Amino acid sequence: MASEVSIRAAEELLICDQQRYRVYQINGQKHVKLLDPDQFPEPMSEVFASNLPRDLSVETLFVFFLRCGKIFEVRLLMDYSGSNRGKCFVRYMRVEASRRAVCCLDNEPITGDHRVAVNLSMDNTQLILKRIPACVPDDWLRAVIWEAMGEGLVNISMKPSRIPFSKYCFCTFVDHQFAMRAHRKVWPFIHLGPVVSISVNWAVPKLLRHKTNLYFTNFPLTVTKQELFDLFTAKINVKTLLEFRIDNAYGVITFINFHSMRHAMTAFANITIGGLRMRFRSEPFLINPTDPSTES
Structure with missing residues (x-):
């Protein structure tokens, strides 16, 4: 797809296949955002990329990710020297494009x-705030949390912990931007007096709390990740797939929950590629291919 795209940068404007993107920098991030007020991205259509070359141009970055679908916005993290920090966010227009990027572009060469x-x-x-002494009154703790990071905070949910004499709580914010500001403000601890500190970390996102893996093998080693992605997503709802990885002759697909994984196992039952019938199971395959326990 990238070879079909005409892309050029002119001052603060990037033009890609007749689509116009504004290029600007604010708060340590360089933005490349689609200039079309009538187009909006689907929820959960963003990916995070790291290990980027520090001298990577915006054009090269854009073309690399454009291989997976139409882009709404790129946010490249910058440092004070003017070079990028090796990290960026890419928001696509559609969820399918974000899943394709995670599955097909991860560990691929960009330059x-x-x-x-x-x-x-x-x-x-x-x-999530962990290892809170159980003896700390809930009302007083809520007041401390509100004072420390109240902007955008909408709910504080207390939970009993499996660790004896302790509890934890979830702090929910209006949106990610408010949560990010609070995390930056108080991380790594909120102090409850001179001797007690409670840890502050990102909670595991709800979408990932029940993720489930499906393992596969018996496919041609010449098959590409793009071909496998198209094969899998032709039989399942792409929104239920989070990612898949390949290590030599074995791979693993991660789904949003157990039900989606079981549905995929049934849908993939007769997949054949390159003359080989692929095998799927909910447990990892043993590396030794002669071991009978690797059979489905």
Whole structure:
């Protein structure tokens, strides 16, 4: 797809296949955003990329991710020297494009042999505060939390912990931006007096709390990740797939929950590629291919 795209940068404007993008920088991020007020991205359509070359141009970055679908916005993290920090967010117009990027662009070279890590980006709105002494009154703790990071905070949910004499809580914010500001403000601890500190971290996003893996093998080693992605998503709802990885002759697909994984196992039952019938199971395959326990 990239070879069909005419792309050029002119001052603060980037033009890609007759689509116009505004290029601007604010708060340590360089933005490349679609200039079309009538187009909006689908929810959960953003990916996070790291291990980028520090001298990577916006044009090269844009073309690399454009291979997976139409882009709404790129946010490249910058440092004070003017070079990028090796990280960026890419928001696509459609969820399918974000899943394709995670599955097909992760560990792929962007320039020369420089390989990029690509993961699904979550608009996480929750922080988790752990190892709170159980003796701390809930009302007083809520007051401390509100004072420390109250802007955008909409709910504080207390939970009993498996650790004796302790509890934890979830802090939910209006959106990811408010949660990010609160995390930056109080991380790594909120202090409850001179001797007690409670840890502050990002909560695991709700979408990932029940994720389930499906393992596969018996496919031609010449098959590409793009071909496998198209094969899988032709039989399942792409929104239930979070990612898949391949390590030599074995792979693993991650789904949003157990039900989606079981549905995929049934849908994939008779997949044949390159004359080989693929095998799927809910447990990892043993590396030794002669071991009978690797059979489905």
